[in-house]
Amino acid sequence: MKLTLPLDKETLKILRIGDTVELTGNLYTARDAAHERMISTLEKGDPLPLNLEGVTIFYAGPCPAKPGEISGPIGPTTSVRMDPYVEPLMKEGVVGMIGKGDRSPYVAELCKEYGAVYFLGIGGAATLYGKTVKEVEIVAYEDLGTESIKRLYVEGLKVIVGIDTKGRVLQDEEIARYRTRSS
Amino acid sequence: MRVINTVELVPLIRKLTMKACIELDDNLIGALEESEKREESPLGKEIIGTLVENARAAKDEGLACCQDTGILVVYLSIGQEVVWQGNPLEEMVNEGVRQGYRDGYLRNSVVLDPFLRENSGDNTPCVLHTDIIPGDRVKILVMPKGAGSENMGRVQVLTPAQGKAGVKDFVVETVEKAGGKACPPLIVGVGVGGTMEKSAFLAKEALKRPIGERHREKHIAELEDELLEEINRLGIGPLGVGGRITALDVHIEVYPCHIASLPVAVNLQCHANRHAEAVL
16 A cells, blocks of 8 residues: 555554555654664753654665765665664654564554554665655764664655554564474 | 785775675576565565565666675685785775775775774775685685674584584574564575684685585585575565565585584575675
């Protein structure tokens, strides 16, 4: 299905694990270093450099853009490293995350509690993903280079719902279906 | 004796770096296409199809196939009849790396100090391995290694009593713990024997072997087949969404070891199995 960003609460509620979704609109990139800075800012009681209300975060750091291109190749990084930062950012209004790989069980609980969704990006489809980016603007932490927070306007970025607002986890259910090895 | 100026390495390494990050080879593409036919999970199948399409687009347009263009591992196998002239060899290798990442518009993903974590800004230094071989040539192989799969590698020194069963359990457990984080379908590199660091080195050596090729020793080739089957029974599937294809292949390299040791290391390689080589 095709969805427009930002995602509203009603739309988030109808998404189910395994749904393939094409996203169009603004995403914000943040990975390890940007998360660490946002969290230490919040801990000090200072304001964040961007409003996170309704935001979907893309755990990603792009390659540099070639001259004449809008964005370099870009794709999801491993999400589990960002798990400790999920709750404080959901409190600030984050409703969606795009990354790769499974997460700590408590992230599924948080998705349920806050009505948020975790999307699995296609790890390694960076050339195709780069082409969906129509605008790039550095929003914060420019000194972090590829790790800065960037606003990306994407058109038709393909992702899969990995954790839905009911707290169901795609990998837990699907891996069990295909597993033929006894533990 | 053959005299080579180290500066000759610069353009070669520049070119190999860009090639490795942009072009996935036919061996890998063929293995992905073949696995797409065998994958039973509809989502898994779709993902493999997207990866093949992505690889084609990257090659056609000269763009990095994956945004994590890695820390670069460089292997120089130097003929013993070679005498080097000019600037220090390691500096020239890193100059090639610097130019390759800059001119290929590849991502800078190296921090200078593991604690202070300041980006070096040009993806240097690389991890350089050199060895001496017979003859007067220099074989160069570059392998950009992304963190998604590299982070999930493990080393352990087992006891001889744990034997083959212990090695198998360790390898399968490593792949299981990695799940979708390492970007399967994987190539699983296993090093057995030597010492702790030798096993880790062998595990990465194992990744150089083409997919589908077996170890020359029959008992090790059989173990590779057994492990591949076991791993694909985990159900992890492409990118961990569930499916039959978790690994494209398992390669094992071995070395003699101490009477009391059984070192084993696993180095995982994501589906963007990138490398490029040349002979100077």
